[in-house]
Amino acid sequence: MRKYLIAANWKMNPPPKGWDAKDSPYRPQEKIEVVVFPTHLDLQACAKAGLTTGAQSGRPEQTGAFTGDVSMQMVQALGCRYVLCGHSDRRAFHLESDAFVAEQAAAAITHALIPIICIGETETERDAGKSKAVIERQVKPLKLTNDCIIAYEPVWAISRGDPNRPAATSADAEEMHAFIRSLLPKDLRDHIRLLYGGSMKASNVKELLAQPNIDGGLVGGASLKPEEFREIVKIASEK
Ligand code: 13P
Numbered sequence: 001m002r003k004y005l006i007a008a009n010w011k012m013n014p015p016p017k018g019w020d021a022k023d024s025p026y027r028p029q030e031k032i033e034v035v036v037f038p039t040h041l042d043l044q045a046c047a048k049a050g051l052t053t054g055a056q057s058g059r060p061e062q063t064g065a066f067t068g069d070v071s072m073q074m075v076q077a078l079g080c081r082y083v084l085c086g087h088s089d090r091r092a093f094h095l096e097s098d099a100f101v102a103e104q105a106a107a108a109i110t111h112a113l114i115p116i117i118c119i120g121e122t123e124t125e126r127d128a129g130k131s132k133a134v135i136e137r138q139v140k141p142l143k144l145t146n147d148c149i150i151a152y153e154p155v156w157a158i159s160r161g162d163p164n165r166p167a168a169t170s171a172d173a174e175e176m177h178a179f180i181r182s183l184l185p186k187d188l189r190d191h192i193r194l195l196y197g198g199s200m201k202a203s204n205v206k207e208l209l210a211q212p213n214i215d216g217g218l219v220g221g222a223s224l225k226p227e228e229f230r231e232i233v234k235i236a237s238e239k
Pocket of ligand 1: 009158160200219
């Protein structure tokens with residue numbers, strides 16, 4: 001059985017109100033894993049407060065002339081357990097390549113961190129019918145282990161949800177998740193957790209998690225709303 005994991009990616013936002021309260025929805029839960037991804041500046045406080053934390057990025061090198069970056073080693077030393085590798089924001093704004101993302105994930109494993117490797121096609125790639133080819137290209141260089149987690153975040157489905165810009169349906173997501181699972185090495189196929197990310201909300205989490213190949217979510221916008229996030233965690237815990 002793959003344990004559900006619900007991750008809160010706060011991106012470049014301060015921790016939401018009440019994040020460190022006793023009954024904070026961001027605290028570890030019994031039935032599922034809950035992990036928060038604050039900015040690098042808030043990581044230590046979150047880890048110290050007892051939240052399971054991950055960094056939003058980390059470089060493979062241990063030290064060096066990489067202005068503005070932190071290394072996997074530093075992330076681990078702060079008390080983090082997880083790290084995001086290759087989020088689409090990083091691929092877009094920091095030009096992280098498939099090869100570099102693979103390097104990051106390998107360095108994370110070396111430093112006893114669990115990488116959550118983000119993959120997903122853009123809207124242009126989807127419109128050109130290239131979704132699966134892109135996913136295959138992104139998965140190919142990865143040196144996966146049992147502990148690795150993959151987050152499928154179709155870029156076109158991030159921050160969606162109004163009727164004119166619909167998010168991915170659970171059927172869209174499941175089709176891609178099943179495809180991603182088919183690409184995994186046979187011995188890891190049943191173990192590696194596949195998270196879905198892209199407008200996951202309290203209103204669609206139940207249906208998404210009902211899909212056989214969706215093992216949790218990487219939640220952006222809705223993770224900044226404590227009561228909505230509480231609902232997401234509750235629904236995932238009931239599954
Ligand atoms: P939204 O949940 O806001 O669509 O963001 C998804 C995401 O990018 C999480 O990493």
